[in-house]
Amino acid sequence: MKVLGISFGFHDSAAALLVDGRIAAAGQEERFTRIKHDAEFPRRAIAFCLAQAGVAIADVDRIVYYENALKKFDRIVWATNVREQQRANGGLMGRARTLWKAATSTKDVPPYLEAVTHSWFKLDKFDAIGRISSELAVPRDKVTFVDHHDSHLAAAFYTSPFDHAAVVTMDGVGEYETAVIAVGRGAAIERRLAISLPHSIGLLYSAFTAFLGFEVNEGEYKVMGMAAFGEPRYYDAVRKLITLRDDGGFEIEQSCFEFLTPSLLPYTDEFLRRFGAPREPEADFAVQRSDLPDNLTDAEAAEILRSSRHYADLAASVQRCTEELMLHVVAKASAIAGTRNVCLAGGVALNSLANGRLIRECGYNLFVHPAAGDAGNAIGAAASYYHRVANKPRMQGFASPYLGTPLDPVDVKAAVAVSGFEEITTHASDEALVEHVSEVLAGGAVVGWVQGQAEWGPRALGARSILADATNPAMKRIVNERVKFRELFRPFAPAVTAEAASQYFDFEPNLATGAPEYYMLAVHPVRAEKKSVIPAITHADGTARVQIVTAASNPTFHALLKAFERRKGVPILMNTSFNLRGEPMVDSPRDAIRTFSISGIDYLVLGRTVVSSRVEL
Amino acid sequence: MTDIAALRADVHKEIDRLIAEFKAGGFDNAARYLTDNRAAVAEIAVKARQEPRTRELPSPFVYSMQ
Structure with a gap:
């Protein structure tokens, strides 16, 4: 069928x-x-x-x-x-x-x-x-x-590895519903509880996303990133907006939000009375004077530092409340289903900080649809x-998350031929390829890495990725300045061989197919003694959104991580999506060539073909 | 029949069909809205159908809910 x-x-x-x-x-x-x-x-x-x-x-x-x-x-x-x-x-x-x-x-x-x-x-x-x-x-x-x-x-x-699981969905809103608890068994899904508009944790998070100056449906990751710089000083004020019910459901106080008939903004004057003025989009953000330009006066710098702290504290507060709500709903769902297997979907399930806590603190066997x-x-x-x-x-x-467009060697050849780049090497084997690429990565190069079928879902998982040396303290700034142009408070994620993950990160990877770390959907602490080893991917709060890689899940990417380990002693690379700011991830070789040509990426790898932007390869 | 008259006739047919579908689905709010406000809804629809199919919605928040 x-x-x-x-x-x-x-x-x-x-x-x-x-x-x-x-x-x-x-x-x-x-x-x-x-x-x-x-x-x-x-x-x-x-x-x-x-x-x-x-x-x-x-x-x-x-x-x-x-x-x-x-x-x-x-x-x-x-x-x-x-x-x-x-x-x-x-x-x-x-x-x-x-x-x-x-x-x-x-x-x-x-x-x-x-x-x-x-x-x-x-x-x-x-x-x-x-x-x-x-x-x-x-x-x-x-x-x-x-x-x-x-x-x-x-x-x-149905896409999870579980025959029996608690199934939880949470998003902004569908038709009427915003969250559902169900029990999955075999080929059957039995609904147990539904939450409907106006009570929506997804819309609450989006309201704070808009308030913090970010685009809804895009900037939620930025709220998570900003939260790391703050303390949840507004926890009580945000928590008052949420009632957690004994049946696993929740209610959202409506006086602060316009979830029913929004005309432009999702929050009300009452929200502004409680939390102050909204942050201007693209407003400066800094938590220390050295992050700001020298030409600012002390008074200007102090105001930016004050407002940055305020908004980061708000981000930390809404993030903590969201995690608390998610843990509450999942706990009830797990109790109803009678299993520690939990499946999540809906946009809220992309809250990788909450997912990390569900795994580490609650011990669930978690599956999140990528x-x-x-x-x-x-x-x-x-x-x-x-x-x-x-x-x-x-x-x-x-x-596998690699369900998208395959990399066609004919397309690669055609795209490279008209690219105007002259320094091109095509390797005869994957072994030669990963040795070459690991060498340039270890030397400080930024690499566009295009292999096999494209990823399903928003995360780059080693098929349409930009890769760089995670041990280089300057690499976050370099990648930002050359290609990503992202806000400095946003972290970059690591890809790590699964076998070495627990040496660097404070969690025990579940190597079963479908663990969220395969899809970069859970944040875990970097081990204290390793933070200085992998500074480029260690966020301000000492965490990282980890992708684990095995020889089975992505053989070439795994081989590259191992090759990099032989050169630098660390089987970890910075792995960020291959795109320019505001654009979707590259898909075809032509997309990759275009992005490569207008960014500061040093090398572009298309299958076994390596293209250099430098004079000498 | 002029283009606008034809469009208006099509819109009224569509509203009839929608009312029937809303009723069949048990969606009483929408069925009542279209039934009680038929003339106004038809005007809105005629105007909408004369515009190019571009998306100009006020914000992603509103967009995601509609």
Whole structure:
């Protein structure tokens, strides 16, 4: 049976093809269109999946959309109604309005609902099934949908290595739901508890993300990074916003947030009264005078240091509260399911600090779907249909995150030929390749590393990576200045051989397939005695978001780490995504050449071909 | 029939279909909204369908919820 799952229309469009219970291919549209978080219909991702599997669209048995569009619109109307009733009752600002009095003109429709209705008609969001049928030229009855959190549940459980697990989803909002606890057993997922709007930990985190000057759906990682520089001085104030219920659920106090009918910002004047003015996007951030330009006056520097501390403390506070909530929900889910196996999905599951605590402090056997956000729902939608509608036996678990575009040697040759770069070496073996690359890395070079099939999910895992020497204290600054141009408070992550991970990081790696560290989805402390050994990847709070690599999970990358160890004594490399700021990760050799040509990367490795930006190789 | 009249007729047909689908799905909030505000919704839809299909939404936060 061939099932195509697709997500689009909101953010992070993607497609995934399930063939007889195996994930044949999966891809995110942004990698092909080069538009970060592209929400358009995933034409190119679908074409890739079909081509990769050698399947024609006519041969696909079912096409499954990842959420229920009509239910989502029903929620939007419901939310507007709730808000209008609150206004009519004088509870909030704005003149009273009675929604259900029949509107005779558009001005009688509440502005929020008018804007959404307009958007939905303009972008054909009501009829996702019809849109899919039309785009792919398939009969309408071949297309169906599953609910948003059912897609997340399926992505979390069916791709996990567990036969029995607690399954937890947490995100901003799907149709109505924002979090679900379920029990997975075999091919069945049984829901036990659902939390619905307006109570959403994902939206709360996003509200603080916006308040801290970062883009929602993109800047949540930056909040985590900034938290390391702060103390949770506002813990009590943030914690007051959250009520943890005995049944594993939670509630969010609404006076500080506009989660029902947001017009622009997700927080209210009450939020500003409690937490002060929002941080300006791109505002200077520094925790010590030496991080700031010399030409600032002492007063200017002092103000930047003060505000930086304030916002870092807020980031630390919301991060701690989020971790506490996640630990609470997962503890209850585990108790309900009667197992320590836990599967997570939904955007909140990308909170790698919380994931690290779930592993280290709580001892769960954790699986986090690598594309835990809505992109992963392409797999989830297909998997949900396959098991829960088609009643097929349990699909194969997630064997590898390398499900994307393969590196085609013909494309490499063609891209390099027109690149204008002249210093090119193509090695005859992987052994020769890793010796060469480890040599230049040990010499301080920054390397663009493109191997095999691209990663599924937001993390670069040694297929579309930028690599550098983790032992070099200057390397974070070098990579930032030459290619990434990121805020200085954001950490860089390490890739480490699994066998050496516990020597450098304070956790015992679970080498079973599917451990979050394979997908760089958990943060762990760097061992105290090793912090000075690997300064480039040790964050301000002494932690790192670790990727473990084995000879089975990624043979060439593992061999490179071992080769680097022979030269520098440390089997660890800085591993960051191969992209420029604001762009998606490179996908094709042509993408890689382009990024290489306009950045300060020293060497580009495409399979066994090494291209140098230097005069001499 | 003029283009705008044809568009208006199409929109009304679509609203009829949506009302039926919302009712069939048990989505009473949306069904009632479209039923009670049909004329206004039709105007919104006609205006929307005359615009290019570009995305100009106010913020990623709002976008992610819609």
